């Protein structure tokens with residue numbers, strides 16, 4: 001058989017070239033892609049983006065603002081991986097492409113600033129806490145709506161995404177029994193932004209796990225999982241974060257690792273791949289840690305004592321990385337269905353991204369808003385009392401859009417919802 | 428007369444040479460402004476890197492990017508766009524989702540591409556009359572999704588149904604596994620709104636079941652976009668069968684599987700579908716989706732019965748007996764809807780699964796009389812050996828519609844050449860056995876060269892004349908289907924003959 005070139009001679013080393021050939025250009029992924037659903041143009045589709053990567057790799061295309069725009073517009077939601085029959089590793093392709101873009105393309109200053117700000121603050125909970133502390137005061141004084149109105153549009157949209165900060169302070173709403181000594185152990189990874197803005201979710205997740213008979217292990221300090229960096233092309237720091245997490249999680253000895261933010265759990269579940277070229281000890285540990293990642297719903301299913309009854313109508317939104325990354329779709333639904341009195345109605349395109357996607361709604365507000373509107377439409381059409389989901393980013397995004405519409409559908413994280421249902425039925 | 432239509436030399440490098448300094452293609456600014464006024468700026472694609480993405484459809488052997496893409500949102504916009512092009516003498520190529528496998532949406536002497544992706548509204552589902560009115564850019568599966576709550580579905584179910592559009596289905600007269608019982612697209616399209624190349628909007632057919640006069644809808648279905656742009660269609664919906672019985676039947680070889688197919692048909696039972704996969708495909712699918720297909724099988728059949736629950740059990744027993752009589756080593760009945768769903772998912776994603784075996788593949792599409800299936804498979808085997816290219820077979824066995832999937836690597840020129848030649852040899856054998864060049868994927872550019880095998884020059888002229896009734900100037904998807912003098916040019920150099 002004739003030999004084939006590993007790279008095109010003019011090519012750029014942008015991604016692992018062979019991986020691009022997993023894509024057979026069949027187009028079956030188009031409708032699964034949220035950005036294609038909005039723009040209806042193929043540059044904003046998985047097939048189109050892979051084609052751009054390929055043309056870039058083969059030197060048939062310049063890394064110009066057009067190409068970068070469409071690659072930036074990718075949510076990294078991985079809906080395409082679920083849809084693709086050919087097993088394209090889209091997540092890896094886009095992460096490597098982004099890393100290449102950050103190294104080889106000069107962004108405009110406002111864009112650089114925005115990205116720099118996100119990158120300097122979000123992964124560090126202490127910094128985020130300081131930044132939002134004045135906002136807490138303003139909120140307590142009842143002045144947040146006024147502040148929002150005073151801000152220029154770009155900042156206002158960021159502010160509107162923030163949940164009411166009072167709600168982020170709540171601790172667990174149910175009590176938890178002491179674990180037995182033989183209980184399985186679980187770490188709830190607290191994430192970075194989540195540990196500041198989504199604390200009740202974490203507290204309730206830990207309380208629910210304890211109720212279900214697990215022993216919850218606490219890490220001294222939770223470091224960002226690195227997903228944010230990986231998705232925005234800052235591979236070097238992502239690797240550092242990943243290594244620190246592998247050491248801490250391996251040392252904890254936990255049997256299972258979960259996160260209330262599915263982007264984080266998916267990132268940890270991929271540490272084995274990410275750190276495969278590290279020294280033997282670390283890469284082995286990474287594989288071990290990765291293999292222990294699961295979802296809260298899997299751990300709770302059939303083990304959590306359910307409330308006696310909780311009458312309401314619920315619709316469930318699939319967080320992208322939970323559905324497309326970890327493949328968890330049924331367990332949360334089954335949990336909900338097992339609550340007597342609860343009626344679960346499916347929304348249209350439940351597993352289509354709401355536009356939150358990590359920091360996407362901050363860097364690509366237009367597309368993010370279009371997706372939020374779409375998600376709100378399908379949520380409202382169900383006439384549910386609650387939309388339940390398992391990722392704080394989606395929670396803020398969908399809540400912000402429903403607030404804007406004046407809808408009274410409540411948006412709740414699965415952990416918060418279950419805790420509420422249990423407490424209400426216990427009372 | 429044989430034209431060397433499919434030489435890889437036609438692989439056209441989009442000409443960055445004539446790129447404007449600002450990265451936009453050199454298209455007449457006045458034209459862009461005129462079209463932009465009709466569809467809005469968001470409805471135009473004119474940047475070079477963006478156009479590149481549209482340089483091929485599911486048939487990736489040949490490539491050629493359009494100079495401009497227009498994405499109208501309605502029949503009226505489409506009409507105004509075509510009028511604008513008509514006035515300037517510019518040809519265009521329609522495109523739906525670009526899942527076509529014969530290069531139908533490849534621009535050949537058509538500088539402008541009209542993409543229907545934004546015309547994707549389901550206008551009405553009429554449960555009493557069992558009709559759906561949809562825009563042509565609606566995705567096939569969405570029609571059935573919308574009809575489900577009325578207990579109805581849209582029967583033609585190409586394996587690409589999660590992505591392909593109704594407009595593309597109409598153009599290719601697409602079929603699917605359930606074509607055996609329910610027929611192809613043409614049996615399910617009652618009316619069409621067509622925008623002619625000069626912009627005139629015509630309504631063909633209608634919601635009524637039987638219309639008098641010539642069947643113009645029938646002429647547009649299967650015309651592969653050469654008669655104008657379909658913007659709307661009235662579709663027939665079918666009542667969802669009360670029950671299904673879905674079998675997975677294993678055989679040691681393709682011969683015995685084929686015997687079973689013929690015996691089933693001869694028994695008078697009309698299953699909803701009879702699909703066959705050969706060993707290579709079974710392996711690929713099982714590796715990819717783990718649905719429990721038997722790894723040692725020489726061939727498997729998926730046989731599905733549908734209808735009233737009461738009648739199915741008897742039929743199911745008959746089918747099982749026939750299959751065993753033909754030499755089946757295992758007959759397994761899907762025990763639940765989930766199992767049935769998994770089987771179909773695996774079958775419909777078989778093409779993609781094969782994509783995991785090689786960097787590229789070309790899906791062929793031919794038809795032979797059902798009884799000749801073993802013969803054509805023998806030919807395919809020989810061809811595979813001759814060109815040293817692996818070929819898998821997955822096909823609609825009930826209709827004798829074969830899909831040999833030829834694996835190759837586009838980075839190795841002799842493999843590209845081999846894939847093309849192998850495909851041709853297989854198609855020639857189909858015709859020699861009394862079959863046809865395409866069951867459902869269309870002629871496009873891919874099989875133009877083979878048309879004379881099946882049709883006399885007189886036949887081809889008659890076809891061209893029919894086309895001219897709708898499109899006298901050949902502005903809509905020029906140089907497709909019929910091998911004409913114009914299309915036989917070697918398109919080695921950039922082909923932009925029509926300056927805009």
Ligand SMILES: Cc1cc2nc3c(=O)[nH]c(=O)nc-3n(C[C@H](O)[C@H](O)[C@H](O)COP(=O)(O)OP(=O)(O)OC[C@H]3O[C@@H](n4cnc5c(N)ncnc54)[C@H](O)[C@@H]3O)c2cc1C
Nearest residue numbers: 523524525526527531586592594595598601602652657867
């Ligand atoms: C994985 C895979 C599986 C497939 N399985 C099947 C199968 O089982 N059965 C089957 O029949 N096909 C199958 N196909 C082929 C393909 O999906 C069909 O031909 C489909 O109908 C094409 O639809 P599209 O929207 O993608 O059209 P496109 O590929 O965009 O266009 C196809 C042709 O239609 C024309 N066209 C598109 N829209 C219009 C319009 N509105 N008006 C006029 N002309 C128009 C184009 O010019 C072109 O000639 C498969 C393809 C793939 C990739």
Ligand code: SF4
Nearest residue numbers: 023024026027029084
């Ligand atoms: S990513 Fe997968 S589904 Fe999409 S075009 Fe490529 S092979 Fe097909």
Ligand code: SF4
Nearest residue numbers: 033074075077078080
């Ligand atoms: S990751 Fe999501 S947004 Fe990006 S190409 Fe895939 S489906 Fe589209």
